[in-house]
Structures are given as structure tokens and as C-alpha cells.
Amino acid sequence: MTMWDELFRPLEQIDFVPATNIVKKDDEFAVVLAVPGYTEDQLSLSIDDNVLEIRAQGAASTDNEVYLRREIRQLPFRYRVELPERAQVDQISAELKAGLLTVRIPLQGKKVIPVKIHSVDTTKSLQA
Template sequence: MSLVKFKRKPFGNLVTQDFFDMDDFFDNRGWVRDMLPERFWNGKRGEPALNIKETDDRFEIELAAPGFAKKDFEVTIDDGCLNIKAEKSASDEESDKNFTRREFSYQSFERSLQLPETVKQEAIKAAYKDGILSFNLTKKEEVKKIPPKKVQIA
């Protein structure tokens, strides 16, 4: 038997990954799905796909959000959570003496990710290009993997 260092995560042992998606945790509970009639549940939540890649010194997050502009996003860090919110609307109206045509659209989403303790929150960088919102999260120095070092024998 080997000993493994216990690291307390939110909600006890229910969460085993570094990034804890609050929306995913609450939206994918079976009791929520069972309360809705089957015609309302299609397995999709209408929120953008998210990729998280970890390297030795950083995390890279990509969120697919095509059709939005930089000004449509609001990104905050609060109490160890990275909160991403986007909202946009458009309307068009055409009037004539016999008719009025009015069209409008509205899109929004919110995602919240609990950041691991290993991330430098003050050094988080974000960029939006070609429909992809990218985040670069640098790890703290004390948790970066130190490469092996050869020791000379005297």
C-alpha cells in the first residue's frame, strides 16, 4: 500500500480534476435531467466547448465562441473562479405604410471554472481571435516541474 497526499477539493472527493466546472457539476446531475420531460433534454446545454491543455509551466484554455466580438465578453476572477460571460443582441426594423418588419436576436452564455491553487491569478492573460477565446494561465514557481539534474560524484 502506498501513501498519497490528500488534497482537499471543493465538494470533497466528488471532484478529481484540477479545473472544476461549476456549471457542469450542477447541470449534469441526474435528478435535474429526470425532472424535465424527455423532449426538453437533448444532452446539450447550449454553451461553448472548452479545451484545457496543461504543460509543465502553464495551462492553456480555449473556448469556442464564434460570432461574438471582444466587447461582448466579461471575464472576471472572483474567489478563485474564472468567470466568463458573453452577451450580444441585434435588432433590425423596416417600416412601410402597409407593414412593419422587426427582427431581433439575442445570444448569451456563462461559464465558471474553479482555478487550481497552482495558478498565478494575477498573471492570467486572455485573447480573442477567429471565434476562439484563449486564456494563458501561468503556474506558480514552486509547483513547476523541475527537470532532472545529474549529480557529479566526487
């Protein structure tokens, strides 16, 4: 495919990924996708091998509508993000509000491993 062909291929063939924000807080992080016009029925979430996958089905087109200009489209997409080891995957929640899909992933508390420091007298070994 030439560069010219690439520029003028139909929009449906272009890989679509919605605008995304990933926000990290101490106890959770959130993935926020801009999905205006999509319904809950069109969106699905799954987790496999600590990877969150968000998929969307495109909107069904109606044959009886004639568009003079069409810029708003609901294309199918697949978005994947690797979750941190501390993610509590069994407590993930999602909310679709005002065209934003917000997926909240709670994090387990940080593991603190105590380290004991032993002092060594190096002056004795230097005198030898």
C-alpha cells in the same frame, strides 16, 4: 415540463455552453472556448474565490431581418472553471482570435519540500 415540451422549447431557453478545451502545460494552462462571431465587447472575464468565470452577452437581434434558416446564434452564456492553487491570477491573459477565446493562466513553480529520512535499527528491538 414534459419530455416533449423539453425537446421543443425555444433555443434561447436552452443553457448554452460553447465547446471548450483545457490544455495543461508545466508552466501554464489554457482555457480555449469556441466563440465564433462574438466580439471582445460581448465577452467578460472575472475571478472570484479562485474560480475563473467567462460570460458572454448575446448578439442583439434586428427586427428588420427575416431568416429563412437560422443556425448560427450568439447566445448569452456563463462558463466557470476552478483554478489550481498554483495559478497566478494577477498574470492571466486573454486573446480572441479566429473565433477562439484563449485564456492563459500562468502557474507558479512547484513547491519541493525536502524530506529527511532517518534510518532505524530494527534488529535490536527484535532480540528482546
